[in-house]
Amino acid sequence: MTQTQSSLAAQARRSFPSIMCLGSPVYFDNPGGTQVPQQVADAMVEYLLHSNANTHGAFPTSERTDEVIQAAHTAMADLLGASPREVAFGPNMTTLTFGLSRALGRELREGDEIIVTRLDHDANVAPWLLLAEDKGLTIRWVDVNPDDCTLDIEGFEAALSRRTKLAAFTYASNAVGTVNDVRRLTQLAHDVGALVFIDAVQYAPHGPIDVREIGCDFLACSPYKFFGPHAGALYIRLDHSECLRAYKVRPASDDSPYKWETGTQSHEAMAGTTAAIEYLATLAPEDGDASRRQRLVAAMEAVREYERELSRRLLDGLARLPVQVYGITDPDQLQWRVPTFAVTAEDATPRQLAEEMGRWGFNLWDGNYYALALMERLGLEANGGALRVGMAHYNTPEEVDRFLSELGHILSAGASSVPAVEERAEHTSQG
């Protein structure tokens, strides 16, 4: 790891009150939601205390609210390489996806087909399954290669036909970290005339996104996964946004992107999202005169490189422990994964491991994290899923080493030392 890389984490950590405190936990629960830098909380408080109002009024707090909304659309557009009119906000990715699926459903007819994948979080599966149920559409499932949890590309190609109207796939898996070749998949789907919906929720905190380069039609993400507040954001290519009819109330704007933003939004979350994106831009190695978009791309490239080193270190250590790691483990293939790892051990359930590691100060998720189809495919669903180690750019090599050492102790002490858990929690995490 180079000095520049370690200084990225050191610089980042100074911005996060929850991390900089002595004795703070090790946050490896990032795929479920990341920590928030001070400036995000400040922006939200500032909005709530000094600009809180509804939109389009003839008075200062309402005017400031309109500015906050505009700024958030511009910031999100910079993050995605889109234009501000192509980005809609909502409560979360799931709600936005259900909303869009309603609008797309108007254009689809019985016998039309939608592709979904076993690598996806259910938020990019269930909306399409339900739409298919309502409209008599056919769903084509694309499998994963169980050995390394990469998408079965040949299966994807085989599922495509002139009947395919939409292909829905993830940018990165929230369970095993696999990154899809989204550009190639988009091209393949476009070749048969299908639209493409990409779930970028888990990719957004780990690398640069360029919707134009990918060429996709829709792309969703969630600010609370990239150091912002709880909210969702959806890129809708402008021509689609203009043509599709949104499910909305009559007095609301017919303009893009506002027609997709049903009801009153969380304006404080928009203020926080702008601040989160500003924060990300500060991670760029050099500021210079670069635009925010350029700084964001440079920052996310640096984040990606740094996190690869964390992944390498973690994989190296896990290989020495009696655990099974799901997903890509080949150190030469790390460009195809984000630092999210699903792990199981013979002698302890994922919940037992999460509880025991929690006692040592590690925040870790266990369960299926709503990656239901994948957990079923891997045969893990009936046994409590897997322990998930999900890192972000503020995690450090020292934290990885401590994690490996604690996990090693727990596993070598044997199953008898892991407290029995009477019943598995009924509700698994969403993320």
Ligand SMILES: Cc1ncc(COP(=O)(O)O)c(C=O)c1O
């Ligand atoms: C890959 C992925 N897609 C979608 C979602 C759902 O996002 P939201 O909570 O914003 O609806 C999650 C949540 O963890 C996720 O990890």
